[in-house]
Every structure is written in structure tokens, then in C-alpha cells.
């Protein structure tokens with residue numbers, strides 16, 4: 168997928184628009200499965216939260232992936248995309264017992280990350296196999312918001328609570344069939360990953376009937392050319408070796424599971440927006456574009472650094488710009504960035520727009536959420552229409568209070 172393809176797509180479907188390169192997604196999936204080709208039972212459960220468009224879920228399914236979900240709605244989307252319930256793992260945090268029971272009824276693999284729910288669920292449904300999410304107390308990840316395996320994190324059951332956990336398992340007679348961890352996103356150092364894996368192995372030894380070990384995800388992907396990334400091939404080599412040793416010790420060939428989001432879809436995504444205005448001030452030159460943090464919140468939320476290219480003038484003179492959105496609060500995508508000379512009407516493309524971009528989009532400022540396009544072998548497929556005015560009103564109930572007569576309230580359906 169090149170710049171000309173993106174320009175054509177923006178012309179056909181309007182801007183801003185999210186575009187996903189199916190071939191890149193396929194390539195990443197194969198890269199991961201090749202890195203772990205020494206594992207007999209490998210399961211790659213795509214983390215739906217990264218990008219949950221049904222066409223993307225179907226693509227993952229056709230590649231042979233399972234699905235990692237965090238809400239009953241994601242489970243239902245997965246079923247709609249054609250995944251078997253047994254191919255779906257449900258790893259919620261802080262949800263109600265009722266929702267977990269509903270998901271169990273749908274047949275997905277339940278993963279529980281706190282003792283209170285474990286005890287209640289085990290008491291009521293001792294026959295439903297459950298995976299345990301542990302908190303290995305490892306500080307890893309690119310940003311405090313996405314480092315989730317440390318001691319202050321709300322995620323997982325502390326490894327120091329394993330004696331209590333074992334007591335619950337014994338008392339309820341429930342069956343623990345998997346142990347899971349996810350320590351954070353953007354983990355560069357594979358030694359950190361391997362260190363956390365040892366904690367997972369140590370925990371796993373204490374459970375007799377395991378079927379799988381889930382190492383979560385968190386692989387760091389490059390955000391620009393030459394950027395550092397997790398060495399997935401080296402991790403594959405080292406972890407495969409350790410996993411085999413563990414299985415031998417455990418006395419059973421287990422399944423090794425991962426649940427990558429970013430690794431599979433981040434680099435496949437481009438977000439294309441049009442420059443509405445060039446505004447020169449005393450301190451900088453702003454390029455104001457036809458989108459904002461309502462559509463791409465990661466730079467404002469995490470300080471994520473999405474590279475921005477001027478695809479309308481890629482060979483232009485390099486100048487410094489601050490790229491800002493149209494939202495009525497500070498809405499900065501990039502400050503003082505080198506970009507080839509921008510004119511009003513040019514199209515800018517944001518890289519790494521596949522993961523946690525559209526899925527975090529909102530209607531803030533009453534703007535429509537953008538269209539999504541899946542590009543495969545030279546063809547652009549619209550996989551989500553841009554919203555229209557009716558979408559903003561959908562589900563709103565139009566109540567006109569007559570403030571002059573307190574008894575009268577008229578309700579009309581929008």
C-alpha cells in the first residue's frame with residue numbers, strides 16, 4: 168500500500184479515513200507463528216480491543232487466530248465473525264459476576280483476575296474450567312498507563328496470593344485449566360519478558376490440570392523507520408526452549424498462547440487527514456487538520472508518537488510544523504515535527520494507526536467517526552461507513568421540557 172493508494176482512497180471515501188493493509192497484518196501473523204514454529208500447540212489469540220472491526224476479526228479467523236476479548240460485546244462480535252466459542256478467551260477486569268456468567272454460557276474460555284470473583288464463580292460453577300490471570304509484579308511497558316503487571320496495578324491476582332487462590336480452588340473443586348499474564352504494552356527487552364515467564368512457570372507448577380499457558384502480549388513495534396522493536400525471533404527461540412523444558416518437567420505437552428494486538432495491526436494502519444488551514448504564529452507554523460483527538464487520542468492520552476508524512480508533497484522541502492486537530496481544546500498531534508512542505512488541502516498520513524486508534528474514537532464535538540477501509544492486493548474495501556447526522560441522534564430521546572409550565576413534558580422520538 169503506497170501513498171498513491173492512500174490518496175486515491177481519501178478521494179473515494181473522503182477524509183479523515185482509516186486504512187488498513189491486509190497484507191501487512193498477514194505478514195505479521197506469519198512472522199509471529201514462524202518465530203514460534205517449534206511449539207507444537209501454539210495459539211495466537213488476537214486482542215480484539217486493538218481493532219475490532221468485524222472484517223478485521225474475520226481476517227484474523229481466516230489466518231487461524233483465536234480471539235482475546237475483554238467484554239461480552241467483544242465476545243459477541245467474535246461469535247458474529249465466525250469464531251467458535253472455544254476459540255475465544257475472555258479476560259475482563261472489574262466486570263460483574265453476571266457478565267462473566269453470561270460469557271461462560273456462551274462457551275468462551277473464562278479468565279479471572281481477582282479472588283473475590285474466583286470464589287463466587289467457582290462456588291456456583293465448579294465444572295466450568297477457568298484460567299487465572301496472575302500479576303507477576305514486573306514493571307514493564309512503554310507508559311505507566313500500559314504497564315499493567317506491577318505491584319500497584321489493578322490487574323491480575325498477586326503471585327503472593329497463590330496460597331489463598333489454591334485454597335479457593337480446593338474448597339470449590341473448580342478446575343484451573345490455564346495460567347495467564349500480561350505485563351504491559353511496548354515491552355522492548357525480551358529479558359524482561361523471559362523473567363516474567365519464569366514467574367509464570369513457577370506459578371503453573373502448582374496447578375495439576377493445566378492445558379495452556381498464556382504469555383499475554385506487549386511486543387513493541389517500530390513507530391518509524393529504523394525504530395527499535397521487540398526481537399520476536401530471538402524471543403521465539405529462547406521461550407520455545409524454556410517452554411519445552413517446562414512441559415517436560417510438568418509431564419504434559421501444554422498449549423502456548425499469546426494475545427497480540429499491536430504486533431498484528433499497529434503498523435498495518437494509516438490514518439489520512441486533510442490540512443484545512445496553515446496558521447503561522449510568532450512561535451510556530453500550525454497545520455490544522457480535519458480531525459482531532461476525537462478520532463486519534465493516543466498522542467494526547469499516552470504521548471504516542473505517530474509519524475506524520477505529507478503524502479501530497481512527499482519530495483517537498485522539509486520544514487517544521489505543529490500538527491493540530493480541530494477540537495476546541497488543546498489538540499496536538501505533534502509539535503515541531505519535520506514534515507515536507509505543507510499547503511492547505513494536502514493530505515497527511517499518520518503511521519501506526521491500526522491499533523487502539525479507531526477503537527478509541529468518539530463523537531466529541533459532535534463529529535462523525537471516520538470511515539475504515541481494508542486494502543488487499545490493490546483493492547480498497549470499505550469496511551465501515553463514515554457516520555452521518557442520524558448516527559449522532561441514534562438512541563437519543565428528544566425531551567423538550569416546558570420550563571414555563573413545570574407539569575408539561577413532551578417527548579418526541581428522534
Ligand SMILES: Cc1ncc(COP(=O)(O)O)c(C=O)c1O
Nearest residue numbers: 214349352384385426427428429
Ligand atoms: C490482557 C491483554 N492482553 C493483550 C493485550 C494486547 O496488547 P498489545 O496490543 O500490546 O499486543 C492487552 C492490551 O492492553 C491486554 O490488556
